[in-house]
Amino acid sequence: xxxxxxxxxxxxLIPLLASFLNLLIGLWRKRLCYPFVVAALGxxxxxxxxxxxxxxxxxxxxxxxxxxxxxxxIEYVIDHLNAFIIAIVSFMSFITAVYSKKSIEQExxxxxxxxxxxxxxxxxxxxxxxxxxDVFNLYVFLEITSLAGYALIAxxxxxxxxxxxNYVIMGTIGACFYLLGVGYLYIATGSxxxxxxxxxxxxxxxxxxxxxxFAFFMVGIAIKIALFPLHVWLPxxxxxxxxxxxxxxxxxxxxxxxxAMIRIMFTVFEPRFxxxxxxxxxxxxxxxxxAMVYGCILAVAQxxxxxxLSYILxxxxxxxxxxxxxxxxxxxxxxxxxxxxxxxxMACLFMVAGAVAYKTGASNMQDFKGLNxxxxxxxxxxxxxxLSMVGVPPTAGFFSKWYLILGAIAAQKWLFAAxxxxxxxxxxxxxxxxxxxxxxxxxxxxxxxxxxxSKEFSKSKQTLKTDTDTSFNEAPVSMLMPIFIMTAGILxxxxxxxxxxxxxxxxxxxxxx
Amino acid sequence: MEFIIGKFNYWIYIILMMxxxxxxxxxKNLVKKIVGMxxxxxxxxxxxxxxxxxxxxxxxxxxxxxxxxxxIDAAQxxxxxxxxxxxxxxxxxxxxxxxxxxxxxxxxxKYRTFEEDEILEILKQGRGK
Numbered sequence: 001x002x003x004x005x006x007x008x009x010x011x012x013l014i015p016l017l018a019s020f021l022n023l024l025i026g027l028w029r030k031r032l033c034y035p036f037v038v039a040a041l042g043x044x045x046x047x048x049x050x051x052x053x054x055x056x057x058x059x060x061x062x063x064x065x066x067x068x069x070x071x072x073x074i075e076y077v078i079d080h081l082n083a084f085i086i087a088i089v090s091f092m093s094f095i096t097a098v099y100s101k102k103s104i105e106q107e108x109x110x111x112x113x114x115x116x117x118x119x120x121x122x123x124x125x126x127x128x129x130x131x132x133x134d135v136f137n138l139y140v141f142l143e144i145t146s147l148a149g150y151a152l153i154a155x156x157x158x159x160x161x162x163x164x165x166n167y168v169i170m171g172t173i174g175a176c177f178y179l180l181g182v183g184y185l186y187i188a189t190g191s192x193x194x195x196x197x198x199x200x201x202x203x204x205x206x207x208x209x210x211x212x213x214f215a216f217f218m219v220g221i222a223i224k225i226a227l228f229p230l231h232v233w234l235p236x237x238x239x240x241x242x243x244x245x246x247x248x249x250x251x252x253x254x255x256x257x258x259x260a261m262i263r264i265m266f267t268v269f270e271p272r273f274x275x276x277x278x279x280x281x282x283x284x285x286x287x288x289x290x291a292m293v294y295g296c297i298l299a300v301a302q303x304x305x306x307x308x309l310s311y312i313l314x315x316x317x318x319x320x321x322x323x324x325x326x327x328x329x330x331x332x333x334x335x336x337x338x339x340x341x342x343x344x345x346m347a348c349l350f351m352v353a354g355a356v357a358y359k360t361g362a363s364n365m366q367d368f369k370g371l372n373x374x375x376x377x378x379x380x381x382x383x384x385x386x387l388s389m390v391g392v393p394p395t396a397g398f399f400s401k402w403y404l405i406l407g408a409i410a411a412q413k414w415l416f417a418a419x420x421x422x423x424x425x426x427x428x429x430x431x432x433x434x435x436x437x438x439x440x441x442x443x444x445x446x447x448x449x450x451x452x453x454s455k456e457f458s459k460s461k462q463t464l465k466t467d468t469d470t471s472f473n474e475a476p477v478s479m480l481m482p483i484f485i486m487t488a489g490i491l492x493x494x495x496x497x498x499x500x501x502x503x504x505x506x507x508x509x510x511x512x513x
Numbered sequence: 514m515e516f517i518i519g520k521f522n523y524w525i526y527i528i529l530m531m532x533x534x535x536x537x538x539x540x541k542n543l544v545k546k547i548v549g550m551x552x553x554x555x556x557x558x559x560x561x562x563x564x565x566x567x568x569x570x571x572x573x574x575x576x577x578x579x580x581x582x583x584x585i586d587a588a589q590x591x592x593x594x595x596x597x598x599x600x601x602x603x604x605x606x607x608x609x610x611x612x613x614x615x616x617x618x619x620x621x622x623k624y625r626t627f628e629e630d631e632i633l634e635i636l637k638q639g640r641g642k
Binding site (some may be wrong): 136139140143147150151154159161162164165168169172173175176179180183186187 | 534537543546550553554557560561564594595598601602605608609612613615616617619620623632636
C-alpha cells in the first residue's frame with residue numbers, strides 16, 4: 001500500500017481506530033494507554049508531514065472515499081491551507097498527549113482510559129474538519145469534535161459540568177445553524193461537494209436562499225469559534241476544564257473553526273461574494289474589533305490565570321477574524337500565520353498554567369509569588385510566551401501582528417490598526433502584572449503544620465498542596481519537555497516566519513486578493 | 514393563503530424551530546432547555562425530510578431495471594439524499610441528547626436542583642458539593 005496516496009484518509013483513521021483500540025487496551029492494561037496514544041499521535045504527525053510535503057512539492061491532493069467520483073461521493077481535498085492546519089492540529093495533539101501523563105494522573109486518576117479515548121476522538125474530529133471537501137461531512141466532524149469537547153470539559157473541576165452544559169446548548173445552536181446552511185445550499189444547488197458548490201453557486205449569488213445560507217454558516221461558525229457577542233460559553237468552559245484539555249482545545253479548536261470560516265467565505269463562496277455582494281467582511285471586521293477590545297479589557301480584570309487566558313483567547317480569535325475580514329494579501333497572511341503562532345502560544349501558556357496547578361494547586365495569580373525560585377524553567381517559558389503574546393520581536397507573535405497591522409494599513413482601516421496596538425498594550429499590562437507577581441513580589445512564608453496538611457489530604461480527595469515554600473520544585477520532565485518544545489517553537493517560528501510564508505502561506509491566499 | 518397552505522411543512526418547521534429556540538434561550542429549567550434543544554433539532558430534520566419529498570412520488574427504487582439507457586422520470590421518485598443525511602443527523606442528535614442528559618446527572622448530583630437560578634444562588638454562596 002502506498003502511504004502517501006492514502007495519507008489524507010489515514011490521518012483521520014489513525015486516531016479514530018486508535019481511540020477504539022485504546023479502550024480495549026485500557027481494559028486490559030491501564031498503563032499501556034499512554035504510550036499507545038503517544039505512538040498513535042506520533043504516526044499522525046508523521047503522516048501530516050507527509051501530506052504537507054506532498055502538497056508543497058506536487059500540489060493539491062484529492063482523495064475519493066470508496067472510489068466514488070466527487071459530486072456524488074465524499075471527497076477529501078488537501079491544499080496548502082488544509083495541509084498547514086492539519087500539521088498544526090496533529091503536532092499540537094501529539095505534544096499535548098505527551099504533556100498529559102502526569103496531570104491526568106493527578107486530576108482524573110480513575111478515568112485515564114476514557115480520557116484518552118475521548119481525546120483521540122476529539123483529534124479525529126478536528127482533523128476531519130480540516131481534511132474534508134464536503135460540507136455535510138464537515139458538519140459530522142464538527143459534531144464529533146463538539147461532543148468530545150463537551151465530555152472532556154465536563155470532567156474538570158468546580159463548575160465544569162455547568163459550563164459544559166452551557167457549551168452544549170450554545171454549541172448545538174451553532175451546529176444546527178451550520179446544518180441549516182448546508183440544507184439551504186443543497187436546495188439551491190443540489191450538491192454538497194465544496195468544489196462543485198464553488199462552480200454552481202456564482203449564478204445564484206442574488207438568490208435570497210443563498211444569502212440566508214451564508215448568514216446561517218457565518219453565525220453557526222461564529223458560535224463555534226466564540227467570536228465576540230457569541231463567546232459567553234468559552235471562559236467558563238476553558239477555565240474549569242482539566243489543564244491538558246484546556247491546552248489542547250484552546251490551541252486548536254478555535255483555529256479549526258477559523259479555518260472552516262475561511263473555507264466557507266473564500267472557497268465555497270467566491271471572495272467577491274463575501275466582500276462585495278454581501279458586506280460580510282465589513283461586518284466581521286467590526287465584530288472582530290469589538291472582540292479584540294473586549295477580550296483584552298476583561299483579561300486585565302481577571303485574577304484566575306486560566307480565565308484570563310480564555311479572555312485573551314477571545315481577543316486572539318478577534319485578531320484572526322480581523323485578518324480574514326481585511327480581505328487583502330497582508331491581512332490574510334497575518335491571519336493564517338497567527339493561527340499557527342497562536343496555537344503555539346496558547347498551548348504554551350495553558351501548559352504553564354497546568355504545570356503550576358500540578359505542583360502548587362494554585363490557579364489564582366496572587367498565589368504565584370516566588371514561583372521564579374520554585375519553578376524557574378516553567379516561569380522562563382511563561383515569560384517567552386508572554387512576550388510573544390504582546391508581540392515583542394523576535395518572538396513569533398511579533399511577525400503575525402506585523403502582517404495584520406500591515407494588512408489594516410493596506411486596507412486603509414486606521415482605526416483597526418490602532419486597535420491592534422491598543423490591544424497589544426492591554427495584553428502587555430496583563431502579562432507584566434503576572435511577571436511582576438512572579439519575580440518581584442516576595443511571598444510570605446506561611447508555615448502550615450504538617451498534621452493539618454495530612455489531615456486535609458485524608459479529608460478531601462482533592463490533593464491541593466498547601467505548601468508555599470519557594471525551594472526548587474520543578475514540574476516533572478514529561479510536562480517540562482512539551483513546554484520547552486512550545487517555547488522553542490515560539491522562538492523558531494519567529495525566526496523562520498519568512499520561510500513559512502514563502503513555502504506555504506503565500507499559496508493559501510485566495511485568488512483575487 | 515396559498516403562500517401559507519401550499520408550504521405548510523416549512524411553516525411548521527419554522528414554528529417548531531422557534532419554539533425550541535425560545536426554550537433553549539429563555540427557560541430557566543435545565544431539563545426544559547434540553548427538551549427545547551431536541552425540538553430545535555427535530556425541526557431541522559423535518560425541514561430536510563420535507564425538501565426531499567415530492568407529491569405523488571414513490572421510494573427511489575427502480576422496478577424492473579434492465580438496460581442502462583432506460584429513461585427515468587425523476588419526478589416519480591423522492592430524493593433520497595436529504596433523508597440519508599438526516600439519518601446521520603439523527604445519530605448526532607441522539608448522542609448530543611445523551612451527553613446533555615449525562616451532564617444533567619452530574620449537575621444534579623452536585624447541586625440537587627435543575628433550576629438555573631437556584632444553581633447560581635448556590636454558586637454565589639459557595640455551597641455545593
